[in-house]
Amino acid sequence: MKQARVARVDDKDMGTDLQSVLITKEEIDAKLAELAAKIDVEYQGKDLLIVGVLKGAVMVMADLARALSTPVTMDWMAVSSYGAGTQSSGVVRILKDLDTDIAGRDVLIVEDIIDSGLTLSWLLSNLGSRGPASLNVVTLLRKPEAAKVDINVKWIGFDIPNEFVVGYGLDYAEKYRNLPFVGTLAPHVYGG
Numbered sequence: 001m002k003q004a005r006v007a008r009v010d011d012k013d014m015g016t017d018l019q020s021v022l023i024t025k026e027e028i029d030a031k032l033a034e035l036a037a038k039i040d041v042e043y044q045g046k047d048l049l050i051v052g053v054l055k056g057a058v059m060v061m062a063d064l065a066r067a068l069s070t071p072v073t074m075d076w077m078a079v080s081s082y083g084a085g086t087q088s089s090g091v092v093r094i095l096k097d098l099d100t101d102i103a104g105r106d107v108l109i110v111e112d113i114i115d116s117g118l119t120l121s122w123l124l125s126n127l128g129s130r131g132p133a134s135l136n137v138v139t140l141l142r143k144p145e146a147a148k149v150d151i152n153v154k155w156i157g158f159d160i161p162n163e164f165v166v167g168y169g170l171d172y173a174e175k176y177r178n179l180p181f182v183g184t185l186a187p188h189v190y191g192g
């Protein structure tokens, strides 16, 4: 199994940057279908607004939205708490705010990853203060061992180890977002 996965990384012509594939495209697709079915049940008959957190959540938004049967409207917020490195600065900046007034709306935040939880904790308090009818979160990935704050997350795709991951929207220094799977990088990429 491990051998096949490494071979696949080589097939993607990613050179020696990648160390391993943690979650395959097939596993992601299956998980998003599972999450979409639960979200459909929760929001049946409601006017759902899904909010993607740029840039990392682009892939999850695109694939989850298409897996949903519920009609949705989509909006985007861009915040940043990570610079070029692998540690959250803890300081969240709004780079792009919502175009939508969410007062009275059923809002679902779509995230790629919850790491320290600082970004989401800030987002929940910021969006919560705008008076939505409901505010929930779906994330593809979560690192339970990295949590610095306690957050209520309704739908979680995969709990993963406390390692820096890339792919499927997730970057290291803006690279690797377009990998169709989630993987880890070889130490030399970080200068190790």
Ligand SMILES: O=P(O)(O)OC[C@H]1O[C@H](OP(=O)(O)OP(=O)(O)O)[C@H](O)[C@@H]1O
Pocket: 053, 054, 055, 056, 057, 079, 080, 081, 082, 088, 111, 112, 113, 114, 115, 116, 117, 118, 119, 120, 170, 171
């Ligand atoms: O739980 P945390 O430790 O706060 O980390 C999670 C956040 O970090 C990433 O965004 P990032 O700030 O790297 O911006 P990006 O999505 O544009 O890559 C990710 O998309 C989450 O929004």
Ligand code: HPA
Pocket: 082, 113, 115, 163, 164, 165, 166, 170, 171, 172
């Ligand atoms: O593990 C990660 N990889 C990429 N971006 C991230 N933002 C928070 N954690 C991560």
